[in-house]
Amino acid sequence: MSGGSFYQRDRTWHPPAFTPGYKTSVTRSPQKALIALDNTLSEMTGPVFGHDMIGELDNDLIRNFAKDGEPIGQRIIVHGRVLDEDGRGVPGALVEFWQANGGGRYRHKKETYLAPLDPNFGGCGRTITADDGSYRFRTIKPGPYPWPNGVNDWRPAHIHFSIFGLGFAQRLITQMYFEGDPLIWQCPIVATIPDRAAVERLVAPLDMANTVPMDARAYKFDIVLRGRRSTMFENRMEGN
Amino acid sequence: MVQSLDRLKESASQTAGPYVHIGCTPNYCGIEGVYAEDLGKHMVDADTKGERIRIVGRVFDGVGTPLKDALVEIWQADADGLYPSPGETRGKADPNFSGFGRSPGDMATGEFVFETIKPGKVPFKDGRLQAPHVTLWIVARGINIGLHTRMYFGDEAAANEADPILSRIEHRSRVPTLIAARSEENGVPTYRHDISLQGENETIFFDI
Ligand SMILES: [Fe+3]
Numbered sequence: 001m002s003g004g005s006f007y008q009r010d011r012t013w014h015p016p017a018f019t020p021g022y023k024t025s026v027t028r029s030p031q032k033a034l035i036a037l038d039n040t041l042s043e044m045t046g047p048v049f050g051h052d053m054i055g056e057l058d059n060d061l062i063r064n065f066a067k068d069g070e071p072i073g074q075r076i077i078v079h080g081r082v083l084d085e086d087g088r089g090v091p092g093a094l095v096e097f098w099q100a101n102g103g104g105r106y107r108h109k110k111e112t113y114l115a116p117l118d119p120n121f122g123g124c125g126r127t128i129t130a131d132d133g134s135y136r137f138r139t140i141k142p143g144p145y146p147w148p149n150g151v152n153d154w155r156p157a158h159i160h161f162s163i164f165g166l167g168f169a170q171r172l173i174t175q176m177y178f179e180g181d182p183l184i185w186q187c188p189i190v191a192t193i194p195d196r197a198a199v200e201r202l203v204a205p206l207d208m209a210n211t212v213p214m215d216a217r218a219y220k221f222d223i224v225l226r227g228r229r230s231t232m233f234e235n236r237m238e239g240n
Numbered sequence: 241m242v243q244s245l246d247r248l249k250e251s252a253s254q255t256a257g258p259y260v261h262i263g264c265t266p267n268y269c270g271i272e273g274v275y276a277e278d279l280g281k282h283m284v285d286a287d288t289k290g291e292r293i294r295i296v297g298r299v300f301d302g303v304g305t306p307l308k309d310a311l312v313e314i315w316q317a318d319a320d321g322l323y324p325s326p327g328e329t330r331g332k333a334d335p336n337f338s339g340f341g342r343s344p345g346d347m348a349t350g351e352f353v354f355e356t357i358k359p360g361k362v363p364f365k366d367g368r369l370q371a372p373h374v375t376l377w378i379v380a381r382g383i384n385i386g387l388h389t390r391m392y393f394g395d396e397a398a399a400n401e402a403d404p405i406l407s408r409i410e411h412r413s414r415v416p417t418l419i420a421a422r423s424e425e426n427g428v429p430t431y432r433h434d435i436s437l438q439g440e441n442e443t444i445f446f447d448i
Contacts, residue, residue, distance in 0.1 A: 003327070009447065014253045015384035022255070024382030027302035028437050032414075034447035037405060041362050042375050043388075043448045045325035046315060047340035055275065064274050085248045096279075098263025106259045108269055109347075110309075122274050124266045160256065160263055167327060168315045169448050171377050171386055175254040189255060192384050198252040224248045 004229035005039035015192035046168040061139035065122030073102025073140035075216035081133040085227030089133025094164040096126040104143030156183035165225040253385035280342025290319025290357030302438030306350035310380035321360030371399035
């Protein structure tokens, strides 16, 4: 699908760059104003990834790294749709996700949390959305973990998401939280988002209608990417 | 009351965090056997048209320390200025070119590297040609929303001069932050493009 330029990003809805409560942002936040760049082809186009790129177990974190058994923890299914701001499903979107294991430990050289690695859990997966924008994957519910910011800051349980829509301007990385987790409202990274309503949209509800009985519970997480103008009347403002 | 526009809000961004490589380049950070190869590692093959180049650089924080946990993605046109994307309606791009690259900074030095080709010119909205450029997107721990910027080529002075975006930037002293110098490194034309998140030479970032 082609289309016109993307709707302007609402920068008051997203976290600002400089958020001193999240200390690392202090030296990593641009201080000058962003320069507005009305989308050209360079921003309206983007890479597409075919379903043939995706391996059979890519969306199954319970099995894609398993060595001699299954990972320890609560078995869950995460599912939802990738939509645009007009509510249309975005087909063919690449969704990548990564997370800590059931004890809150990441499989990464620089990770120092004392909770143990799970030999059967890698913590990464990916999938491509169907024609209606839907996606799903199976995993273990990640544990919360402490992190060096304040002396006693803990991340709520979360799954990181990276999404490619149809244009590079839609590129987005965000995090999914779990309904009912009290740590959400104490987290300095969550608190970088100014509007509580925007945070609530990142909290996935428990979805008992989509559980697999005697196997796994489900959480539903819809993701909204920027919408775009129709191509009609484009490129006619000056010359051309 | 008027009718509702009834639009959804974009999902709010959250930082990619310190472990973005687990999800985006797992082989690079030691999680092997899940994906055959990290996404965006190879942009070209033996049959790709155009001049082979390397783009290398580092991302610096406000203290002048290179980030070692960033992820840099690039998106660019092929040698004829066509994007390998369904949104490209002017023609068919080189089937041997992906246009998309993804690089984790080297764990020791923070240096990102792309082996690619020099892109052709892509038209601006009004039909004028833009100077050859690469679009970059940078995420890392401490970056709350991915940063979009561009890299232009230092050996394209005339095209850069006429570029509709570069020529519109009011603070002329900042324009060089978008232009990479060309040199030969190990026999390969190399464009060195460091990015500064803050400070005197803060790179221009775009609200696209
Ligand atoms: Fe995390």
